[in-house]
Amino acid sequence: MKNNPLIFELERPGRKAYSLPDCDVPVSDMATLVPSEYLRKSEPALPEVSEVDVVRHYTNLSRRNHGVDSGFYPLGSCTMKYNPKINEDVSKLPGFTSIHPYQDESLVQGCLEILHHTGNMLKECTGMDAVSLQPAAGAHGELTGLMIIKAYHESRGDKNRNIIIVPDSAHGTNPASAAAAGFSVVEVKSNERGNVDIEALRSLMSDKVAGLMLTNPNTLGLFEEEIEEIAGMVHEAGGLLYYDGANANAIMGISRPGDMGFDVVHLNLHKTFGTPHGGGGPGAGPVGVKEKLAPFLPVPVVEYKDGKYCLDYDRPLSIGRVKSFYGNFSVVLKAYAYIKAIGAKGLKEASEGAVLNANYIMSKLKKHYDLPFDRKCMHEFVLSGRKQAANGVSTLDIAKRLLDFGYHPPTIYFPLIVKEALMIEPTETESRETLDGFIETMIQIAKEAEETPEKVKGAPYKTVVVRLDEAGAARNPVLRWRGKEDDICQ
Amino acid sequence: MSRYIPNTPGQQDDMLREIGLSSREELFSDIPCRLRLSRLLNLGEPLSEMELLKIMKDIASENSNLDEYACFLGAGAYDHYIPSLVGHIISRQEFYTSYTPYQPEISQGMLQAIFEYQTMICELTGMDVSNASMYDGASAMAEAAVMACSAARRNKVLVAKSVHPEYRQVLKTYGHFRGIQIEEVGFKDGLVDLEELENKTGSDTAAVIVQYPNFFGNVEPVRPASEIAHKNKALLVASADPIALGLLEAPGNLGADIVTGEGQGLGNPLSFGGPYLGFFAASESLLRKMPGRIVGQTVDRDGRRAFVLTIQTREQHIRREKATSNICSNQALNALAATVYMAVMGKQGMRKVAELCLQKSHYAYNSLIGTGKFKPAFSAPFFKEFVVKSSVPVKQINEKLLESKIIGGFDLSKDYPELGNGWLVAVTEKRTKKEIDEFVEKAGVL
Numbered sequence: 001m002k003n004n005p006l007i008f009e010l011e012r013p014g015r016k017a018y019s020l021p022d023c024d025v026p027v028s029d030m031a032t033l034v035p036s037e038y039l040r041k042s043e044p045a046l047p048e049v050s051e052v053d054v055v056r057h058y059t060n061l062s063r064r065n066h067g068v069d070s071g072f073y074p075l076g077s078c079t080m081k082y083n084p085k086i087n088e089d090v091s092k093l094p095g096f097t098s099i100h101p102y103q104d105e106s107l108v109q110g111c112l113e114i115l116h117h118t119g120n121m122l123k124e125c126t127g128m129d130a131v132s133l134q135p136a137a138g139a140h141g142e143l144t145g146l147m148i149i150k151a152y153h154e155s156r157g158d159k160n161r162n163i164i165i166v167p168d169s170a171h172g173t174n175p176a177s178a179a180a181a182g183f184s185v186v187e188v189k190s191n192e193r194g195n196v197d198i199e200a201l202r203s204l205m206s207d208k209v210a211g212l213m214l215t216n217p218n219t220l221g222l223f224e225e226e227i228e229e230i231a232g233m234v235h236e237a238g239g240l241l242y243y244d245g246a247n248a249n250a251i252m253g254i255s256r257p258g259d260m261g262f263d264v265v266h267l268n269l270h271k272t273f274g275t276p277h278g279g280g281g282p283g284a285g286p287v288g289v290k291e292k293l294a295p296f297l298p299v300p301v302v303e304y305k306d307g308k309y310c311l312d313y314d315r316p317l318s319i320g321r322v323k324s325f326y327g328n329f330s331v332v333l334k335a336y337a338y339i340k341a342i343g344a345k346g347l348k349e350a351s352e353g354a355v356l357n358a359n360y361i362m363s364k365l366k367k368h369y370d371l372p373f374d375r376k377c378m379h380e381f382v383l384s385g386r387k388q389a390a391n392g393v394s395t396l397d398i399a400k401r402l403l404d405f406g407y408h409p410p411t412i413y414f415p416l417i418v419k420e421a422l423m424i425e426p427t428e429t430e431s432r433e434t435l436d437g438f439i440e441t442m443i444q445i446a447k448e449a450e451e452t453p454e455k456v457k458g459a460p461y462k463t464v465v466v467r468l469d470e471a472g473a474a475r476n477p478v479l480r481w482r483g484k485e486d487d488i489c490q
Numbered sequence: 491m492s493r494y495i496p497n498t499p500g501q502q503d504d505m506l507r508e509i510g511l512s513s514r515e516e517l518f519s520d521i522p523c524r525l526r527l528s529r530l531l532n533l534g535e536p537l538s539e540m541e542l543l544k545i546m547k548d549i550a551s552e553n554s555n556l557d558e559y560a561c562f563l564g565a566g567a568y569d570h571y572i573p574s575l576v577g578h579i580i581s582r583q584e585f586y587t588s589y590t591p592y593q594p595e596i597s598q599g600m601l602q603a604i605f606e607y608q609t610m611i612c613e614l615t616g617m618d619v620s621n622a623s624m625y626d627g628a629s630a631m632a633e634a635a636v637m638a639c640s641a642a643r644r645n646k647v648l649v650a651k652s653v654h655p656e657y658r659q660v661l662k663t664y665g666h667f668r669g670i671q672i673e674e675v676g677f678k679d680g681l682v683d684l685e686e687l688e689n690k691t692g693s694d695t696a697a698v699i700v701q702y703p704n705f706f707g708n709v710e711p712v713r714p715a716s717e718i719a720h721k722n723k724a725l726l727v728a729s730a731d732p733i734a735l736g737l738l739e740a741p742g743n744l745g746a747d748i749v750t751g752e753g754q755g756l757g758n759p760l761s762f763g764g765p766y767l768g769f770f771a772a773s774e775s776l777l778r779k780m781p782g783r784i785v786g787q788t789v790d791r792d793g794r795r796a797f798v799l800t801i802q803t804r805e806q807h808i809r810r811e812k813a814t815s816n817i818c819s820n821q822a823l824n825a826l827a828a829t830v831y832m833a834v835m836g837k838q839g840m841r842k843v844a845e846l847c848l849q850k851s852h853y854a855y856n857s858l859i860g861t862g863k864f865k866p867a868f869s870a871p872f873f874k875e876f877v878v879k880s881s882v883p884v885k886q887i888n889e890k891l892l893e894s895k896i897i898g899g900f901d902l903s904k905d906y907p908e909l910g911n912g913w914l915v916a917v918t919e920k921r922t923k924k925e926i927d928e929f930v931e932k933a934g935v936l
Contacts, residue, residue: 003795004598007606007833018573018839023846024923025853030845033852034871038709038739043837044613051575054833058579058603065599067587075589082494083587086539091761092577094557095550101567101763102900103554104888110552111762124531136625136765137819139806147667176806176816180636182667185811223520254518255525270819274494278823279600280590280622280783282765298663320663324566324628324656324752325763337546343536346492353495355517356505363509376520403595411592414807431496432505463595465790470594473788473800477777479619480609 004064004464007047007057008481017051064464065279066408072434074361076380076411076423077171077219079249079271081350084341087274087334096333101325105310112309115302115326118336119286125347126243126265127258128288132297133327138246140322141266141285142177142213147319148264148289148296149211149240150181155296155317158238161210165239167196169220169415171246174213183210190417194220194373196230205237215244216260217251217378219415219423221358231261240264240293248272249427250355250379253348263290273335284331298322353428354379357435361426364439368446372418379427385420393449393456395420400467401448401459405441492536556760558895560925562854564875564916565705565900566627566654567763568755570733570843571920573834576757580827590783590819594798600822601797604785607829614735614832614840615749616742617771622783623825624817627752628657630768631699631729632664633781633815634748637772638697638725639670640814641779646671646694648724650682650715652704655905657729661699670696680708680868680877688718695724697748702730702741706914707851707875708868709738716745732756732769732828734873736840737848748772757831758824767824778804781815846919847874854917854926861934867912874918877902880911882936887913894932896925 030039049057066073073080091097099111119131135141146164153161164178165186175185186204191197195218212234216224224230234241243257245267252272257265269275270283277283289297299318300311311326339347355378362381366374370384385395399409399422411423426435448456460466491499502514511517518526537545561569580586584599591597591604604622611620624630635647647665649658651674658674665672675690675698676683682700691698698719700710716726728741730751735741741749754766772780778801786800806813835843851874858864858878867877880887888898902912917926 004602006602006609008609016836016838017575017834018836018842020571020839020842020846020919023849025850025926027849028852030848033848034709034738034873037713038744038871040735040737040739040841041743044610044735044740044840046610046613046832046835046837046840048836048838049833051834054830055575055579057833058830059582061599061603062579062582062584063599064597064602065584065588065591066593066596067584069583069587073589075592078589080589084494086542088581090543090546093547093550094555095547095553096555097759097761098556099553099762100556100561100563100569100760100897102563102565103897104892107554107892107897108762110549113549113552121533124533136629136821137817139816139818140625140629143816147663150667172805172807172810172813173816173818175811176809176813179811179813180664180668180816182669223518225520225522227525228522251521253527253531255521255527259527260525276586276823277589277819278821279585279588279603279826280822281819282821282824283819320666321656321659322629322663323660323764324626324654327763328765329762331765337542339533340545341537341539341542342492342494344531344533346494346536347531347533349492349495352514352517353497353502356502356514357497359509359511359517360505376517378520399593400595403593408596409593428495432501460595464598465595465792465794465796467791468594468796468798469788469790470798470800473786473798474802477619477784477801478787479605479777479784479800480612481605 006481007049010049010053010057011047013048015048015050017049017054071406072430072438073408074410074424074426075408076425077246079425079427081274081427082429083274083276084338087337090337091330091333096330109309111329112302114333114336116304116309118332121339122267122286122288125252126288127256128265129291130294130297131286131288133286133332134298134323135285135287136323136328137281137283138266138268138285139173139177141287142173143180144287144298144322145242145264145266146177146181148293151296151319152293153210160208163208164210165204165212168417169218170213170215171219171244174244194222195224195226198226198229201230202233205233207238209237209239211240211242213242213244215247217247220373220382221377221380222373223378227260246271247379250351252351253344254351263293269331269335274338275331275334282328282331284328350428357426357428357430361424361435361439365442368443380423380425382418383422384418385422388449389420391449391453393453395422397456397459398445401445401456403460404462407438559897560921560929561897562899562915562917562929563897565914566752567760568916568918569760569920570755570918572757572759575834576827576830579830580823585826586823591799594796598797601785603826603829605787605797607825608785610829610832611769611771614732615730615771616740617749618774619777620771621780622785623820623822624768624770624782625821626766626768627729628660630750630770631657632661634727634750635661635670635697635699636664636668637779637781638727641776642696642725644694644696647697647699648673648675648690648695649699650675652677652682652706653699653701653729654705680706680870682710682715684711684714687715691718691722691724693722695722697725697727699727702728703734703873706877707872708870709873712741712744712746733844733847737844753828756828758827765821765824767821767828779814780804782817782820843919850921850926851876851917854915857930861930863934867909875914875916877912877914879909880913884911884913887933887936890936891932894928896929896932
């Protein structure tokens with residue numbers, strides 16, 4: 001059996017893919033410019049390959065990858081919606097790509113305008129008063145928001161608030177971000193409806209609580225119905241309420257975190273606002289805050305003064321910078337184009353469509369899979385593979401079997417509070433026909449799990465590789481190529 | 491209905507009916523009425539593609555883009571040439587519309603590309619292990635400080651003042667909230683002051699951070715700095731320019747324990763500051779303390795070589811508040827661009843680019859000094875960027891240059907007032923002799 005070659009294994013010394021002009025300035029002896037101790041003694045083992053080699057190699061690799069354009073991608077909490085092509089075109093305009101971040105403000109008014117307007121649009125979407133576009137991803141936004149919360153309490157001399165409460169259904173980034181911002185993490189349990197247990201939360205309230213992080217709808221895809229009471233309770237105890245915007249695709253134009261009582265919000269532009277996920281990034285995680293927290297936003301903030309856009313660095317209470325420059329600008333740019341393209345009406349239709357599609361699949365699958373929280377869902381829902389597990393077929397097996405039908409599996413084994421969890425988020429950009437095809441496949445797999453469990457457990461059958469030895473990978477880490485192998489495939 | 495929603499209103503009505511609902515509003519009945527918006531958001535009407543494109547082109551034209559200017563501005567973001575095929579490869583939908591490769595069977599493309607990326611970063615930096623990328627050079631450096639403190643079980647970090655000011659600001663932010671004490675070490679003749687470093691490094695120091703080449707473009711003495719760090723059982727963190735590493739000795743061979751840096755120069759456009767990528771590499775012993783995704787090689791059920799996300803017990807989705815970092819999404823597509831860039835350049839190409847930068851920047855430097863209007867700020871060796879001092883404010887020179895469609899260097903007067911009218915000039919392989927000559931001529935007039 002032949003392995004798919006690595007770029008290094010395609011090397012033929014003497015080949016080249018680069019083209020550079022000759023040096024057109026007088027050449028000095030290298031040794032007179034840099035002390036020899038600081039010159040490389042050996043070359044880095046980068047490949048010597050031709051341009052065609054590079055193109056074929058990475059084109060071949062791309063064929064071994066599933067994207068949203070390849071097919072349905074119902075990965076829960078990731079909002080894998082269609083990424084409009086026009087936004088890619090827009091982001092490639094030289095007037096946006098060929099701009100140095102330190103060019104004088106007068107030369108980058110267009111970029112600043114995009115940042116300022118996007119900030120305003122996100123304020124309107126979330127009901128917040130001020131926004132920073134600096135954070136590079138959702139988790140980075142969380143970290144930034146939590147630093148703002150800490151800085152706020154500290155500025156009031158309230159220095160003992162070192163606890164952040166997160167629900168047991170929270171994304172892993174929530175507790176990790178809280179720890180990275182220097183907080184202790186306390187977990188609050190969920191009730192039988194899949195929401196935060198109010199009484200449990202009440203018992204955790206104290207003058208040590210800095211804030212509560214919530215995803216709403218939560219990771220079960222359920223709206224926290226008692227959000228107003230929760231907000232009241234947290235505020236009364238002197239804490240602040242943080243909104244994890246990973247699931248914001250459910251509520252755009254429907255309801256706003258600011259109106260629910262949240263003080264800090266992050267949004268994932270690569271989820272809700274249609275920018276591509278890039279194989280794991282770049283995303284963007286803008287943070288919105290209520291007025292009283294605005295002084296703590298990272299510097300710089302884009303302002304509009306006297307008919308001009310400018311960068312305001314003079315913010316003495318700011319937490320400082322969390323990233324160089326101004327954030328993932330071209331991601332912000334694509335989100336701006338997305339909002340402009342569909343407008344207020346389209347944004348609301350997107351959330352309605354996302355919620356409808358999720359409820360549609362849920363209602364068709366609940367006869368075949370266990371549905372731990374049988375109530376209306378928002379943009380996603382969580383099934384349990386318990387029934388199938390009783391027959392020896394795990395959720396992992398179900399996920400792998402889906403691969404044979406060309407679907408990216410749902411998020412699995414998350415949230416942690418549901419056994420054998422399958423978290424399904426279809427998004428609004430999928431047609432009824434796509435949903436019906438997926439539903440049919442899921443029903444077939446449920447049937448297979450009952451009648452021919454071995455078939456599901458042996459899946460997948462059609463992928464380029466099958467069931468990797470993940471334990472072996474972690475036990476004996478091979479994290480880089482080290483030299484030619486025997487079985488190189490050409 | 492919005493053009494990105496395939497279902498027709500009629501189909502949606504059918505679907506609602508089939509699941510026992512009579513209206514769209516009913517989908518949201520779990521949201522208390524008081525919290526439901528009774529108006530449309532104030533975001534304007536939808537636009538057709540034609541209208542959108544027109545608006546976006548108009549906004550773009552309010553910027554002065556470098557296709558029409560000769561750029562001598564660097565300071566952490568560089569106008570390097572991007573081979574044509576980089577854009578073509580990363581525009582393949584299979585890459586850019588996918589997400590984190592959780593399902594390895596249908597993500598081998600991205601996983602293998604990251605494995606190649608990790609290999610290339612290790613080769614350039616001279617380190618054992620690399621992660622799959624960080625947000626940018628600044629946050630990568632801050633995360634290195636956090637990791638060093640955790641590894642050394644110490645709480646103090648020394649950072650050279652010759653490190654990029656914004657990187658130090660990010661470090662300060664990360665450090666403040668983690669309870670890490672940050673102290674700066676001054677510079678002498680444009681290089682970290684080794685004597686001051688020696689005095690400040692002690693048994694409480696977790697890490698010493700230098701930039702290589704530093705913010706001024708000078709080649710920092712990484713080896714002596716690492717010796718000082720190691721003598722005190724502290725780690726040496728180098729924030730490196732990957733383009734320089736085509737020619738300059740790998741920090742790993744000079745004693746660095748962690749090498750981070752900004753990968754923008756490797757095939758990523760300037761894009762007003764982002765998205766770029768931070769790279770993060772370390773010695774083997776630090777592997778299990780590293781932040782972020784890491785891809786490993788393994789075999790599949792049939793014995794085929796395959797790639798998978800690995801050593802995940804460090805990460806937030808498993809370890810939650812005990813994770814080594816909170817990072818989840820990184821800058822995968824930018825890392826892919828860097829991978830393709832390095833594959834195109836190969837070992838010779840990387841060296842050639844670096845040589846062109848070195849030669850052209852020295853030509854520009856000598857020419858500027860030759861005008862008699864500029865004085866050297868330092869005598870230290872530099873790579874593609876250098877500092878000269880002017881008798882007139884830098885702002886004035888840069889404004890003058892603009893008239894000739896030249897973007898001048900970075901004005902150091904705010905971040906380093908002690909340098910007077912310090913001007914940080916970057917010269918990449920893209921600058922022609924003609925452009926440099928004109929730049930020098932116009933700058934020398936004032």
